[in-house]
Amino acid sequence: MHVDPSDLSAQESYRLLTGIVVPRPIAWVSTLSGTGGVNLAPFSTFTFVAPKPPMVGFSVGRKGSTYKDTARNILTRETYVVHIADRGLMEPLHESAEEVAPEVSEAEMLGLETLPSDCIEVPRLAAAPVAMECRLRQVLEFGDTRSRFLVGEVLRIHIRDGLVRDGKIDSAELDPICRLAGPNYATLGEIRTLRAMQQTKKHSGA
Numbered sequence: 001m002h003v004d005p006s007d008l009s010a011q012e013s014y015r016l017l018t019g020i021v022v023p024r025p026i027a028w029v030s031t032l033s034g035t036g037g038v039n040l041a042p043f044s045t046f047t048f049v050a051p052k053p054p055m056v057g058f059s060v061g062r063k064g065s066t067y068k069d070t071a072r073n074i075l076t077r078e079t080y081v082v083h084i085a086d087r088g089l090m091e092p093l094h095e096s097a098e099e100v101a102p103e104v105s106e107a108e109m110l111g112l113e114t115l116p117s118d119c120i121e122v123p124r125l126a127a128a129p130v131a132m133e134c135r136l137r138q139v140l141e142f143g144d145t146r147s148r149f150l151v152g153e154v155l156r157i158h159i160r161d162g163l164v165r166d167g168k169i170d171s172a173e174l175d176p177i178c179r180l181a182g183p184n185y186a187t188l189g190e191i192r193t194l195r196a197m198q199q200t201k202k203h204s205g206a
């Protein structure tokens, strides 16, 4: 089978891509709405883009002609928290994608406890094993749908005790969830360790 993307609608293309680019890590993002409620939503177009200062990015689409609450809140306040959810948080994470009015706090609706952040006014989720306080640094717009890729600098990283060994996160212990196509999720399968590559200091940030 061969596909010419110019024959596909945005929705058809989205369906294919979300099955091709798998598994995807998920940024579970808290923002503050105009009325001060804690907005929460998952975004699986997520990666890190630079290590120093640490920067992470994810892409937010639009609902019809308007941007989703997360993008609007981030562009207004320029601060947000990116969380990593573990297996136990799969259901609340999924539920937090429900479309609700901008003034409704998904964190409150789902009974998720929040904690004050250290560097920004946006609270973080107490239950998440990792929370990264972020300040918006760059917004890039892509495609006919004008999806916005939001890049933020990580100002503070909160990591649950016991997850870091020798400066590295223990992936099995973190037990993160990831997104497949549709309402499908996965957890980590077999982890195999291959030989470490020789890295010069010059290349270690690549």
Ligand SMILES: Cc1cc2nc3c(=O)[nH]c(=O)nc-3n(C[C@H](O)[C@H](O)[C@H](O)COP(=O)(O)O)c2cc1C
Pocket (backbone or CB within 6 Å): 026, 039, 040, 041, 042, 043, 044, 045, 046, 058, 059, 060, 061, 062, 068, 069, 070, 071, 093, 094, 096, 097, 098, 099, 100, 179
């Ligand atoms: C696991 C998961 C990943 C998602 N990833 C994205 C994404 O990368 N980009 C996007 O625009 N919407 C994504 N969505 C949909 C948004 O979470 C959904 O539209 C949500 O209602 C947006 O909330 P907001 O209006 O409060 O920002 C995803 C949904 C789920 C369940």
